[in-house]
Amino acid sequence: MQVPAPIEYERATSVEHAIGLLTRLGDEARLIAGGHSLLPMMKLRLANPEYLIDINDLHGQLSYIDIGATRVRIGAMTRHRELLESVALAEVCPIFRDAERVIADPPVRNRGTLGGALCQADPSEDLSSVCTTLDASCVIRGRDGERVVSMDDFHRGPYETAVRHDEMLIEVRIPMRPHGSSAYAKVDRRAGDWAVAAAGAALWLDEHGTIADARVGLAAVGPNTTGIPAISEALRGRAPGEDAWTEAAAIAEAACRPVTDSRGSADYKRHLAGELTRRTLRTAWERVVAWR
Amino acid sequence: MEVTLSVNGEPVTRDVEARLLLVHFLRDELGLTGTHWGCDTSNCGSCVVLYDDEPVKSCTVLTAMAGGHDVRTVEDLEQDEVLDPVQQGFMECHGLQCGFCTPGMLMSARALLDRDPDPSEDVIREAISGQICRCTGYASIVRSVRWAAVHPEGRSEA
Numbered sequence: 516m517q518v519p520a521p522i523e524y525e526r527a528t529s530v531e532h533a534i535g536l537l538t539r540l541g542d543e544a545r546l547i548a549g550g551h552s553l554l555p556m557m558k559l560r561l562a563n564p565e566y567l568i569d570i571n572d573l574h575g576q577l578s579y580i581d582i583g584a585t586r587v588r589i590g591a592m593t594r595h596r597e598l599l600e601s602v603a604l605a606e607v608c609p610i611f612r613d614a615e616r617v618i619a620d621p622p623v624r625n626r627g628t629l630g631g632a633l634c635q636a637d638p639s640e641d642l643s644s645v646c647t648t649l650d651a652s653c654v655i656r657g658r659d660g661e662r663v664v665s666m667d668d669f670h671r672g673p674y675e676t677a678v679r680h681d682e683m684l685i686e687v688r689i690p691m692r693p694h695g696s697s698a699y700a701k702v703d704r705r706a707g708d709w710a711v712a713a714a715g716a717a718l719w720l721d722e723h724g725t726i727a728d729a730r731v732g733l734a735a736v737g738p739n740t741t742g743i744p745a746i747s748e749a750l751r752g753r754a755p756g757e758d759a760w761t762e763a764a765a766i767a768e769a770a771c772r773p774v775t776d777s778r779g780s781a782d783y784k785r786h787l788a789g790e791l792t793r794r795t796l797r798t799a800w801e802r803v804v805a806w807r
Numbered sequence: 808m809e810v811t812l813s814v815n816g817e818p819v820t821r822d823v824e825a826r827l828l829l830v831h832f833l834r835d836e837l838g839l840t841g842t843h844w845g846c847d848t849s850n851c852g853s854c855v856v857l858y859d860d861e862p863v864k865s866c867t868v869l870t871a872m873a874g875g876h877d878v879r880t881v882e883d884l885e886q887d888e889v890l891d892p893v894q895q896g897f898m899e900c901h902g903l904q905c906g907f908c909t910p911g912m913l914m915s916a917r918a919l920l921d922r923d924p925d926p927s928e929d930v931i932r933e934a935i936s937g938q939i940c941r942c943t944g945y946a947s948i949v950r951s952v953r954w955a956a957v958h959p960e961g962r963s964e965a
């Protein structure tokens with residue numbers, strides 16, 4: 516029987532209250548949102564916080580998808596299901612719907628949140644890869660105000676983020692550029708499982724139909740879900756097409772650092788990183804063309 | 808700590824440990840053993856209950872977190888000795904073999920039909936995709952949910 520170690524439980528009634536509790540209780544306190552990353556870790560005694568601060572009462576305040584002309588703002592308490600079911604978000608960032616369709620299962624998606632997924636910083640986690648692909652920024656609030664960090668700075672390594680113990684992730688911001696689209700693809704062993712490997716791609720065209728910029732983010736093939744700047748450099752100014760996707764796939768294969776485990780061999784994962792990069796770039800491009 | 812929540816429409820107040828998982832609260836504190844405790848790892852879905860009308864895995868929710876919320880378990884499906892259409896459907900279409908996954912399957916099916924009274928087979932399969940039937944009786948389960956969709960009054964017309 517898996518049960519967490521004894522804990523003290525508090526409910527936060529506002530963001531300020533949550534940050535006040537974190538400050539007062541110190542680094543033995545953890546925020547709990549959906550709980551679908553933290554509670555399993557607590558049951559396995561991999562995480563042993565003394566205090567849990569439940570922020571689910573902040574759902575009304577921190578669950579939103581605000582789509583503007585130059586950026587999309589998503590509240591950290593937005594649940595997976597809300598991301599999956601947002602038609603407006605799928606129109607501007609179809610990568611979210613692609614990813615959410617293959618994240619866990621409906622009961623888990625009813626609870627898990629965007630902020631919780633990012634703060635867990637699991638190298639196999641899909642939304643970290645999605646946000647990296649989209650060049651998102653994370654808004655972190657503390658006692659002294661807010662700071663905004665890029666995904667590359669946010670994701671410090673496996674299970675490690677830029678959020679300090681007395682701070683809270685409250686929003687994710689995604690810059691919007693014209694003539695762009697995105698896609699996500701994952702290979703898993705069974706429906707809703709963690710990825711064997713996964714890739715996200717985003718692509719923007721200029722007025723001549725040439726690639727203005729492109730980004731790729733991989734999951735589960737290295738200690739981090741960082742983007743691959745070399746792909747962006749190789750694709751900028753190129754004509755979209757199979758030659759470009761193949762070159763990007765080769766860069767992804769060379770850049771990733773998979774390890775052999777029960778989900779597959781390092782060679783297989785490397786192959787997937789390349790193939791999924793090729794497919795998601797192709798899909799993102801087809802979506803831009805269809806959209807224009 | 809003292810927690811008050813609504814279980815099957817009735818307010819319930821208990822003094823519990825903050826670490827107590829909802830599945831154990833329902834089974835051990837309230838004696839509602841219809842909710843099954845399976846894998847402990849939010850994979851199998853036999854512990855699915857409705858939490859504010861939506862399915863959640865009760866092995867991955869603290870009782871304390873459910874305070875102030877509305878929880879419904881499989882015991883709430885039958886009303887006045889009349890089976891819920893999903894229960895009747897599982898009976899009509901052989902939707903259970905060993906029965907271990909059944910309470911979770913029934914609750915997910917109920918939530919699905921409340922939202923979408925006429926779901927396709929694909930939609931049903933997606934709705935129960937967080938649940939494992941170790942007897943592998945998925946085809947019968949899907950047929951059972953379809954039966955309930957076609958018979959919203961529940962009883963067999965035969």
